[in-house]
Amino acid sequence: MDGNGRWASKRGLPRVAGHRAGAEAVRKVLRAAVKSGVEVLTLYAFSSENWRRSEEEVSDLKGLLGxxxxxxxxxxxxxxxxxRLIGDHKAFGPQLVERLERAVERTAHNRRLTLVVALNYGARSEIAAAARKLAMQAKDGKLDPAEIDxxxxGMELMTSDLPELDLLIRTSGEKRLSNFLLWQSAYAELVFTDTLWPDFDETALNAALQEFAGRQRRFGGR
Known part of the structure; x- marks a missing residue:
């Protein structure tokens, strides 16, 4: 969900105004996803690299999340x-962690759509953590290294209980994955749009879904 800062800058507003507008876009897109029958929607809300931003901006982002x-x-x-949450959300402090986990628990029975929010998430660290788990199992004699495939x-990743990733959308004209779902996106269809995230709405989502529907997915087979 890229482009909040640029959206605000174009309007002469502080960055936090862009993040607020981005939060409104989340509401619109979530409703549109439910309406379109999307099974799982994953949002990259806070990357492990976002801690490098100013203390004020990080505080604003955490406040908006709460x-x-x-x-x-x-x-x-x-x-x-x-x-559902992926990433190390425990880094956000006890008050926000409690609210996050309470929300996860309260919605656990819902089945119409799974909203996965990536918080303090980085795909490289996720893959490294999965490799460490397998290495420890092998060290303890519980796993033959030759059986690692x-x-x-994939079963050690945070998304192991979720279906395969079909479509990855990046907004604001950036054309890179930025450490997001690197393993999971191996055969995903990629859609890059110039639309800034705060302007991304039902029409934009439906356009991306239509483009996805028109793709021929070969999965390397032909």
Whole structure:
């Protein structure tokens, strides 16, 4: 979800205004995804690299996340949305962690759509952590190293209980993955749009879904 800062800058507004507008875009896109029958929607809300931003901006982002949870939790329930987290959300402090985990627990029974929020997430560290788990199993004699394959590594990833990634969308004209779902996106279709995230809405999502529907997916087979 890229382009909040540029959206604000174009309007002569502080960056936090862009993040607020970005939070509104999340609401629109989530509703549109539910309406379109999307099974899983994953949002890259805070990367492990985002800690390098100013203390003020990080504080604003954390505050917005807490505010969004409080405001939208009832709607997540009404819409049948299950909240899942990937990444190390424990780094956000006890108050926000408690609210996040309470929201996860409260929506655990919902089945209409799974909303996966990536918080303090980095794909390289996720893959490294999965490799460490397999290495420890091998060291303890619980796993033959010769048996380690893609399936076994995939089972140690944070997304192991989720379906394969079909479509990855990046907004704001950037054409890179930026350490997001690197393993999972191996055969995903990629859509890059110049639309800044705060302007991304139902129409933009449907356009991306239409483009995806028109792709021929070969998975390297032909």
């Amino acid at each position: 505010y969004y949870l409080e405001r939208e939790l009832d709607e997540l329930e009404r819409e049948g949305v299950r909240l 893609e399936a076994k590594l």
